[in-house]
Amino acid sequence: MSIAWYDGIVVGVDGSAESLAALDWAAHAAELHEARLTVVATYGVPIGRDPGVGGLIGEMRDQAGRAAEAARAWLVEHRPEDEDVEVLVTSGDAARELSRRSRTCGLVVVGRRGLGKLDRMVLGSTSSTLAAIAPGAVAVVPAGATTADPRRIRVGVGREDEPDVLGAAFAEADVRGCALEVLHVTSADTYSAVPPELDPVAASWREAATADLADRVARWSEKYPRVTCTIVIRRGNPAPALLSGLTPEDLLVVGGRRHQAVMGRMLRSVPDAVLRAAPCTVLVGHAHRRPSA
Template identity: 70%
Template sequence: MSITWYRGIVVGVDGSEESLAALDWAARAADVHEARLTVVASHATPATPAPGFGDAMREAQDEARHAAAAARARLGGHRPGGRDLEIIVLPGTAAHVLSQHARTCDLVVVGRRGLDALDRLLLGSTSSALAAASTGAVAVVPAGASTGDPYRIRVGVARDDEPDVLGAAFAEAAARDCALEVVHVTGSDPVTSALLSMDPVAASWHEAARADLADQVARWSEKYPQVACTLVIRRGSPAGALLADLTPDHLVVVGGRRHPSVVGRMLRSVPDAVLRAAPCPVLVVHVGHPEE
C-alpha cells in the first residue's frame, strides 16, 4: 500500500459538524503529504419509485449540494496539498459512493456520529461499513477529536500485519513530527497467560514472537530515525489496550481485513471496537487478502 497517499485523499461530507471536522482532518493530511483532495457529497436514491419520489429526490439532492457548498466555504481559498480542490455531488449512499472512490485513491476520510450499539448493529454506519469493506485505508474522525497534527500516534500490531501497519504508522509519525507508540497485546486473558507460563514450548514461541516484533520495529526505526518510538507489550483485550488513556489529540493506527460490514460489527472486530470508542481519529490500514 502507499503510505504517502500519492493517489489522493477523498473525504465524505454531509453538512454535519462531524463531517466538517473530517474535512479539516483530511485537508491537513493532504497538506502534510502534498496529496490531491477530493470532497464528495452523496444523496441516496430509492430503489423503486414511490409516491413523493420526485420531491424526496430533489430534497436529497439539495441537501447534498448544500453539504458541498458548506465544505467549499469551510476551506475558503485554501488549496489542500497545494493542488486544486475537487468537490463533487453523486447519487448513492455515502458508504457505497466512498467505497467506489477507495478503488482509485489511497485514503478515504469520514466523520463518526454517536450511534448507540443497537443502531450500529441494525443500521450500521458509514464509518464502520467503510472500515470493514473498503479496498484502501480509511480514517475515521469522531466528534470532538483534534483535527490538527497529533501529539502521539499509537499503533496496534499483530505478527502478520506489521509491514503495512507499521510502515503507515512510522510514515505518519515522521510526517506529523510526533512520537510513536507501538502496542502489541499477548495473553489476552489470565488463563492464556497461565498456560503460557506453564508450557515451555508455548512460552518459547511467545518470546520468539516478541523478539521478531522488536526486530521489525528496529528496522522501521532505522528507516525513520527522526521518529521517537516506544514498543509496549501488554496483556489483556487488544481493543482495551489500544483505547487505554487515549485523548482527542492521539491518532490510532490499526490493521484490518476486508469482510462484510455486518459480520464485522456483530463479531466486534478489534478495528470496529476501536472505531466505536476512540475519542481521536483512527486510521484503519487494510492488510492481507479480502476475507470471504
Template identity: 50%
Template sequence: MNTTWYRSVTVGVDGSEESLVALDWAARTADAHDTRLTVVSTYATPPEPGPGTSRLVEDARTQAHDALRVAMDRLDGRRPGNRTVQTVALPGTAAHVLAQLSRSSDLVVVARRRLGAFDRALLGSTSSVLAAHTTGAVAVVPEGASGGAPARIRMGAGRSEEPELWTTAFTEAVARGCPLEVLHATGSDPITDAALRRDPSADSWQGVVATAVAGRAARWSARYPGVTCTTTNPPGDAVAALLDGLTPDDLVVVGGNSHWTLTGRLLRSVSGALLRSAPCPVLVVHTHAARQTASDTGTAPESATPPPSPGARRPANLTIAPLHAGNWP
C-alpha cells in the same frame, strides 16, 4: 523516503458539525501529504421512479450542494495541499458511493456518528460498513478529535510483518512529525489469557513475541530514521491495550481485513471495537496475507508506498465520508 503517497484527499460532507470535523481532518491530511482535497456530498435516489420522485431527488441534490457550500465556508478560502479545492455531489448512499470510490482510493476516512448501543449492535454505521467492505484503508474521525497534529501515533502490530500497516504508521509519523508507539498485546481474550497463565512456557513465548516485534520496529526505524519509535507488549486483550490512555490528541493505526459488517461485530474485531470507542482518529489498513513475506525474510519492503492488492490497480484517492450518512446493515 517519500511520504506523500496519498494522491488526493476526498472528504464527504453533509453540512453537520460532525462531518465538518472530518473536513478539518481531511484538510490537515492534505496539507501534511501535500496533496489535493476534494469535497464530496451524496444524495439519495429512489430505486424506481414514481409520482413526485423527481422533486424528491431535486430536493436531495439541492441539500447536497448546500452541504458543499457549508464546507467551503468552513475552509474560508484555504488551499489544503496548496491546491484548489474540488467539490462534487454524487447520487447514492454515502456508504455505497464511498465503498465504490475506495476501489480507486488510497484511503477512505469517515466521521464517526453518534449511535446508541442498540443501534451500534444491530445496524452499524457508515464508518463500520466502509471499514468492512473497502479494499483500501479507512480512517474514522470522532467528533471530539483534536484539531491539531497528533501528539503520538499508536500502531497495533499483528503477528506478521504486514508491510502496508508498518509503512502507513511510519509514513504518518513522518508526515505528522510525531512519535510512533508500536503495541502488540500478548493475549486476545479471557480464554487465551487463562491458557497462557497456566502454560509454564508462557513467559518465554511472550518474550519471543516481544523480541520479534522489537526487531521489526528496529528494521522499519532504520528506514525512517527521523521517527522516534518505541515498542510495548502488554498482556491481555488487544482492544483494551490499544484504548488504554488514548486521548483525542492521538492517532491509532491498526490492520484489518475486509469482511461482512455483521461478521466483524460478532467476532468483536479489534478494528471494529476501536472504531466504536476510540476518542481519536483510527486508521484501519487492510492488509493482504499473500504479500506478507517481509516477516519471513526479515526485511522491510523496498517501497515506502503501500502496494496494491493483487489484481487491483493502484489506488488514487483518499476519501472521507460524511458522519450523518445514515445506518447501513
C-alpha cells in the same frame, strides 16, 4: 514528505459539524503528504415508482449540494491556499460510493456521529460500514478529536500484520513529528499467563514473538530515523488494550480485514469495536497498498 500510500485523499461530507471536522483533518493530511484532496457529498436514490420519489430525490440532491457548498466555504475561509481540491456531488449510498473511491485513492476520511450501541449494531453508520467494506485505508474522525497533529500515534500490531500498519504509522509519525507507540497485545488465556519459570516452552515462544516484533520495528526505524518509537506489550483483550489511555489528541492506527459490514459489527471485530469507542481519530489500514521498508 510525500509517500505513495497517500496518492490522493477523499473526504465525505454531509454538512454536519462532524463532517467538517473530517474535512479539516483530511485537508491537513493532504497538505502534509502533498496529496490531491477530493470532497464528496452523496445523496441516495430511492428505488420505486411512487410519484413522490422524484421530488424526494430532488430534495436529497439539494441537501448534498448544500453540503458541498458548505465544504467549499469552509475551505475558502480556513485553507484559502489549498488550490488542488475537487468538490463533487454524486448519487448513491455514501459508504458504498466512498468505498468504491478507496480503490483508486490512498485514503478515505469520514466523521463519526454519536449513534448508540444498538443503533450502530442494527442500522450501522457510514463510518463503521465504510471501514468494514472499503478495500483501501480509512480514517474516522470522531466529534471532539483533534484535527491538528497528534501528540502521540499508537499502532496496534499482531504477529503477522500486513506491512501497511507499521508503515503507515511510521510515515505518519515522521511527517507529523510526534512519538510512536507500537502496541502488541497477547492473549489473556491460561497458556499465555503461565509464569516463564513454569513453562520454558511458552516463555521461549513469547521471547521469539517479541524478538520478531522488535526486528520489524527496527527495519522501519532505519527508514524513518527521526521517529522516536517505543514498544509496549500488554496481555488482555485487544480492543480495551488499544483504547486504554487514549485521548482526543492521539491518533490510533490499526489493521483491518475486508469483510461484510453487518457481520463485522455483529462479531465485534477489533477495528469495529475501536472505531465505536475511540476518542481520537482512528486510521484503519487495509492491505491494498503496501509500503515496503
